Amino acid sequence: MQMIHIDxxxxxxxxxxxxxxxxxxxxxxxxxxxxxxxxxxxxxGKTWFFSRTRNKYWMKGEESGNTQEVMEVLTDxxxxxxxxxxxxxGPAACHTGNRSCFYVKxxxxxxxxxxxxxxxxxxxYKK
Numbered sequence: 001m002q003m004i005h006i007d008x009x010x011x012x013x014x015x016x017x018x019x020x021x022x023x024x025x026x027x028x029x030x031x032x033x034x035x036x037x038x039x040x041x042x043x044x045g046k047t048w049f050f051s052r053t054r055n056k057y058w059m060k061g062e063e064s065g066n067t068q069e070v071m072e073v074l075t076d077x078x079x080x081x082x083x084x085x086x087x088x089x090g091p092a093a094c095h096t097g098n099r100s101c102f103y104v105k106x107x108x109x110x111x112x113x114x115x116x117x118x119x120x121x122x123x124x125y126k127k
Contacts, residue, residue, distance in 0.1 A: 014052070016030060016081045017049065027100060029101040033050060036048075041084065046060065046068060061089065061090065063124070066092055071085045071086060072084070097117030098116065103116075
């Protein structure tokens, strides 16, 4: 069996991480990881990411309490992306209060929000 090494070089040190509900396969979110956050995720069993906009490391749920427990981690054939199957602790994965970040759907020539927030982000994040 061949040893696989994740290729962080293709995208300047980052890889996309697709976060999926381990029970039903729902895509909850997509974020970016570098070597450090992937290692933290594998070591702690919680999802860690690198924020490109804030230029910082963050653990999912550190502010909201909606953490993600890692159940399985897979990489693709090029070893430059990961799928992380998680148990979502708390009602929502999205900072908008929605279960999934993917609640906007292309319908009849336009993007339509199919939104049913499970919490009020202004109350949770107090910003």
